[in-house]
Amino acid sequence: MNIFIASANKHKIEEFKEMLEPLGYEISSLNDLDEDIEIEENGHSFEENALIKARYIAKKFGIIAISDDSGLEIDALNKQPGIYSARFLGHDTSYDYKNLEILKMMKDKKDRTCRFICAIALCYPDGKEYVFTGSIEGTVAYAIEGPNGFGYDPIFYYEPFKTTLANVDPSKKNQVSHRHNALVKLLEFLNESK
Numbered sequence: 346m347n348i349f350i351a352s353a354n355k356h357k358i359e360e361f362k363e364m365l366e367p368l369g370y371e372i373s374s375l376n377d378l379d380e381d382i383e384i385e386e387n388g389h390s391f392e393e394n395a396l397i398k399a400r401y402i403a404k405k406f407g408i409i410a411i412s413d414d415s416g417l418e419i420d421a422l423n424k425q426p427g428i429y430s431a432r433f434l435g436h437d438t439s440y441d442y443k444n445l446e447i448l449k450m451m452k453d454k455k456d457r458t459c460r461f462i463c464a465i466a467l468c469y470p471d472g473k474e475y476v477f478t479g480s481i482e483g484t485v486a487y488a489i490e491g492p493n494g495f496g497y498d499p500i501f502y503y504e505p506f507k508t509t510l511a512n513v514d515p516s517k518k519n520q521v522s523h524r525h526n527a528l529v530k531l532l533e534f535l536n537e538s539k
Contacts, residue, residue: 351399398414404470409469411465413524414463418460421485430496441489480523481522484504490508490512491510
């Protein structure tokens with residue numbers, strides 16, 4: 346079965362491929378199209394943003410599309426960066442800079458609890474829509490650590506691993522990540538509806 350990922354984010358697509366291809370799914374994405382497609386994410390939640398993207402692709406091309414919207418919520422920063430995680434401190438700002446700025450913002454904070462949240466929308470050309478959410482709880486690390494992962498992984502300390510998500514092998518991270526947890530629910534649904 347072919348699943349179209351309504352994303353051009355290479356890291357996200359790679360994660361989806363690592364998790365879905367071993368199960369027999371063929372993955373294609375916005376990067377496989379001959380045209381540039383910009384979809385404005387103007388929803389007010391992870392769920393809304395995921396639906397906007399998947400719905401657009403499903404209708405435009407008449408195919409099954411999935412899209413995810415995900416981000417980091419930090420309790421001491423009023424759940425920021427939240428749905429603005431990718432655009433936080435500017436769309437073209439590097440994550441190295443974003444991570445350093447968050448560490449500065451968290452310097453005097455006692456509460457360092459945070460979570461990654463992922464909403465995956467599944468949209469069919471006939472208008473049927475479903476959303477599956479997953480999360481992973483952690484704390485904001487005191488320093489950037491780890492060469493793997495992407496985004497905020499280097500400052501996301503995950504207690505069961507005793508280190509940041511960027512400091513473990515991607516396959517290990519993919520077994521516990523917010524995207525994995527949402528994807529498990531999506532796959533259960535797909536298997537039941539086959």
